[in-house]
Amino acid sequence: MKILILNGPNLNMLGSREPEIYGTSTLSDIVNELTALAAGCNAQVDHFQSNEEGALVTRIQQSRGVHDGIIFNPGAYTHTSIALLDALRACDCPCIEVHLSNIHSREPFRRRSLTAQACLGQICGLGPMGYRLALTALLEMHGSKGTSR
Ligand code: DQA
Numbered sequence: 001m002k003i004l005i006l007n008g009p010n011l012n013m014l015g016s017r018e019p020e021i022y023g024t025s026t027l028s029d030i031v032n033e034l035t036a037l038a039a040g041c042n043a044q045v046d047h048f049q050s051n052e053e054g055a056l057v058t059r060i061q062q063s064r065g066v067h068d069g070i071i072f073n074p075g076a077y078t079h080t081s082i083a084l085l086d087a088l089r090a091c092d093c094p095c096i097e098v099h100l101s102n103i104h105s106r107e108p109f110r111r112r113s114l115t116a117q118a119c120l121g122q123i124c125g126l127g128p129m130g131y132r133l134a135l136t137a138l139l140e141m142h143g144s145k146g147t148s149r
Helices: 027-039 053-062 075-079 082-090 129-145
Strands: 002-007 044-049 069-073 095-099 121-124
Touching: 002 027, 002 053, 002 129, 027 044, 027 129, 053 082, 069 129, 095 129, 121 129
Parallel strands: 002 044, 002 069, 069 095, 095 121
Antiparallel strands: none
16 A cells, blocks of 8 residues: 655645644654555655646646555645645545644635535644544555555
8 A cells, every 4th residue: 555645845844834723743753654654564665845836736646546645734825725635636546634733723815715625534633643543544445445546
């Protein structure tokens, strides 16, 4: 089983970016943790981060037939990107949207997620734990389906 971890704009700055909101873990810390967690379950993770919307769209398109699930933090594109919503809709694997912060307790413009409309679910407000929970959910759901790429 193969999972794609996808992170959008400014998430490469984790660790130093507004730590009072996003915490002190870096993106590498999060990815390393998920890599180890997946390996313990005979799964593999690929990671891609981009500050560019089109690059994220392309990566979602390329996941077709390759990945069994996507863990996606689209950053600010969550709230604006019809292109990412469409890419997720055209994709054949389940996606779980993750946000480190609780987007529902912040500015009103963060409360709406366009991308979540194409996702199985959304986890927010739990920091890096949200990524771990998303991985656990995908592994469990995939296990109950019994197929593998
Ligand atoms: C975020 C929340 C978004 O509103 C924000 O633009 C981000 C990070 C989060 O993980 O909490 O870049 O996706």
